[in-house]
Amino acid sequence: MASIPSNNHNEKEKKKTKTKTKNENTHSLSDLKTLGLQLLSSRAHINNLPLLLTFVSPSSPPPYVLEALLSLQSFFITNLPSLPSSSKPPPAGDDVQVDAEFIYRTWLRSKFDELVKSLIDVAVSSECDDTLKEIVLDAIMEFVKVGNKGKFHSAVYHRFLQSIAHSSTPVDTLIALLVKKYFHYLDVRYFTYISIKELAKTFKAEYMSGDVGGHSKEGVEFIHIVHSIISSIPPLENSNQSDYTMWVESGDNKVLSDDQEAKQLKMKKNDEEVLTSSKIVRRMKLKFSKAWISFLKLPLPIDVYKEVLVILDQEVIPYLSKPIILSDFLTKSYDIGGVISVMALSSLFLLMTKYGLEYPNFYEKLYALLVPSIFMAKHRAKFFQLLDSCLKSPLLPAYLAAAFAKKLSRLSLVVPPSGALVIIALIHNLLRRHPSINCLVHRENVSESKNDNSTSEEAAKGTDADTPKMKPGIDHFNYEEADPIKSSALRSSLWEIDSLRHHYCPPVSRLVLSLENDLTVRSKTTEIDVKDFVAGSYSTILGQELKKKLKRVPLAFYQAPPTTLFSESDFAGWSFDNEHSEKNIDSSDHLSAKRQRVGSS
Numbered sequence: 001m002a003s004i005p006s007n008n009h010n011e012k013e014k015k016k017t018k019t020k021t022k023n024e025n026t027h028s029l030s031d032l033k034t035l036g037l038q039l040l041s042s043r044a045h046i047n048n049l050p051l052l053l054t055f056v057s058p059s060s061p062p063p064y065v066l067e068a069l070l071s072l073q074s075f076f077i078t079n080l081p082s083l084p085s086s087s088k089p090p091p092a093g094d095d096v097q098v099d100a101e102f103i104y105r106t107w108l109r110s111k112f113d114e115l116v117k118s119l120i121d122v123a124v125s126s127e128c129d130d131t132l133k134e135i136v137l138d139a140i141m142e143f144v145k146v147g148n149k150g151k152f153h154s155a156v157y158h159r160f161l162q163s164i165a166h167s168s169t170p171v172d173t174l175i176a177l178l179v180k181k182y183f184h185y186l187d188v189r190y191f192t193y194i195s196i197k198e199l200a201k202t203f204k205a206e207y208m209s210g211d212v213g214g215h216s217k218e219g220v221e222f223i224h225i226v227h228s229i230i231s232s233i234p235p236l237e238n239s240n241q242s243d244y245t246m247w248v249e250s251g252d253n254k255v256l257s258d259d260q261e262a263k264q265l266k267m268k269k270n271d272e273e274v275l276t277s278s279k280i281v282r283r284m285k286l287k288f289s290k291a292w293i294s295f296l297k298l299p300l301p302i303d304v305y306k307e308v309l310v311i312l313d314q315e316v317i318p319y320l321s322k323p324i325i326l327s328d329f330l331t332k333s334y335d336i337g338g339v340i341s342v343m344a345l346s347s348l349f350l351l352m353t354k355y356g357l358e359y360p361n362f363y364e365k366l367y368a369l370l371v372p373s374i375f376m377a378k379h380r381a382k383f384f385q386l387l388d389s390c391l392k393s394p395l396l397p398a399y400l401a402a403a404f405a406k407k408l409s410r411l412s413l414v415v416p417p418s419g420a421l422v423i424i425a426l427i428h429n430l431l432r433r434h435p436s437i438n439c440l441v442h443r444e445n446v447s448e449s450k451n452d453n454s455t456s457e458e459a460a461k462g463t464d465a466d467t468p469k470m471k472p473g474i475d476h477f478n479y480e481e482a483d484p485i486k487s488s489a490l491r492s493s494l495w496e497i498d499s500l501r502h503h504y505c506p507p508v509s510r511l512v513l514s515l516e517n518d519l520t521v522r523s524k525t526t527e528i529d530v531k532d533f534v535a536g537s538y539s540t541i542l543g544q545e546l547k548k549k550l551k552r553v554p555l556a557f558y559q560a561p562p563t564t565l566f567s568e569s570d571f572a573g574w575s576f577d578n579e580h581s582e583k584n585i586d587s588s589d590h591l592s593a594k595r596q597r598v599g600s601s
Contacts, residue, residue, distance in 0.1 A: 036071025058125035200294035309343035375419035403484035417505035418536035
């Protein structure tokens with residue numbers, strides 16, 4: 001039974017295609033122009049309307065689509081205000097006189113809905129060029145403006161966005177046109193957020209029921225398109241409301257008081273309410289928040305996941321009605337580890353510092369992110385700046401500051417020179433901010449640290465009572481320990497930084513020497529700006545070294561090109577005459593030849 005409707009639908013589509021092909025072969029562009037002029041001139045030529053509709057199709061040539069569209073657009077714009085809101089006939093029993101005029105206008109409404117559907121099909125088709133898509137988009141948005149009796153036609157706009165989101169062909173051109181021409185209008189942004197929320201909600205329901213796979217090709221393309229739309233909408237800045245422009249100018253856009261708007265709400269139903277710019281501004285944060293929360297609940301592919309984490313702290317969180325609502329999403333992302341944790345760090349840090357989020361295991365997770373691969377990550381620059389900010393608090397415990405300093409110093413032995421420069425800058429700032437860890441700098445015998453106050457708890461527990469004293473040179477720091485408090489960093493020293501004095505890269509050794517000078521004269525030095533080192537690489541270090549002006553040093557050189565390997569002054573009493581040496585060689589050869597002849601005789 002399920003195959004019968006499908007076959008009937010295919011047969012209808014084939015018949016429609018044959019009809020369009022036949023019409024294109026029998027009508028020229030001049031004929032279409034004539035049909036359009038007749039339609040606009042008199043109701044007697046209303047039968048030209050269905051004929052013109054057949055040319056608005058992705059399979060029609062662009063000139064035919066354009067000519068038919070111009071006529072149909074002019075016809076419907078003048079007649080839309082008098083058309084019913086739906087093409088369905090009124091239910092039986094209503095006190096509505098069903099006369100010929102009402103039937104005619106209901107029929108026109110059905111043809112308008114058919115035109116909108118055809119325009120959307122043309123817009124998302126891969127067969128149409130970009131110029132025609134722009135014209136079709138303008139026509140759709142014009143119907144959005146005038147198709148609902150002075151109010152924004154959200155149904156047409158939602159249908160258009162739904163077709164874009166579920167399109168199997170590339171729609172980058174359409175999204176770019178929307179951003180360029182319409183997303184600066186306040187009401188267009190408002191209804192776009194509403195549509196995105198509904199699209200995401202529907203997709204999630206289908207995904208949970210198993211009707212559509214979130215990781216299927218269709219599901220992945222849907223999420224990519226929705227992300228492209230929602231991330232392209234400019235946020236609502238805190239500017240003067242008089243600067244906001246509306247796509248649908250209803251004539252009721254003046255700013256009203258709360259009492260006046262309350263009276264209007266009593267007089268109008270919610271679905272018939274005329275939205276003013278002031279109302280939209282007050283509601284925009286809520287719509288923005290609902291759209292983003294609905295989108296983030298979808299099964300995001302890994303590439304979209306990363307792109308979302310990159311923009312959350314700058315483009316999403318500041319404009320949410322309740323930013324703390326993202327705490328679950330960000331903490332789960334931070335717990336994943338690897339690059340995802342690095343990218344979620346900035347947004348999580350923003351929630352902790354500005355919105356009161358409490359995350360007890362934050363520093364333990366941050367400590368676990370310090371691995372050699374982080375120095376080659378794409379977003380390492382932002383990560384190291386955030387790492388420096390996270391370690392800035394004077395309330396940071398000594399054991400935690402020491403653990404980070406020791407973990408970074410150990411990493412300096414295996415990372416590239418650019419990473420070593422960042423590590424030296426971070427440790428420099430740690431030592432300046434936390435004087436309690438200065439014991440790590442000049443400790444020569446690490447076994448003496450057993451008498452320090454930092455290990456009094458361990459001594460009280462008797463952990464080292466039966467253990468003989470360690471020999472000098474033993475490092476108590478446990479690099480493999482994930483918990484900073486158990487790493488024994490305070491019993492160690494920063495010997496790794498001292499070894500960088502002899503680093504093969506000159507900038508690294510120079511920065512280590514400056515670190516020693518800065519710690520010696522604290523009053524005349526300040527913290528190092530990590531931003532100056534985070535973007536470094538082999539190429540940047542080489543470029544900086546090549547730009548430096550080298551001091552001239554005396555070199556050994558000859559005023560005139562030498563003619564001999566050694567000069568006579570080098571070996572006094574010896575002669576290096578070429579002619580004399582040649583004669584000696586000839587005579588020696590002659591004597592050796594005579595000896596050979598004598599011996600043979």
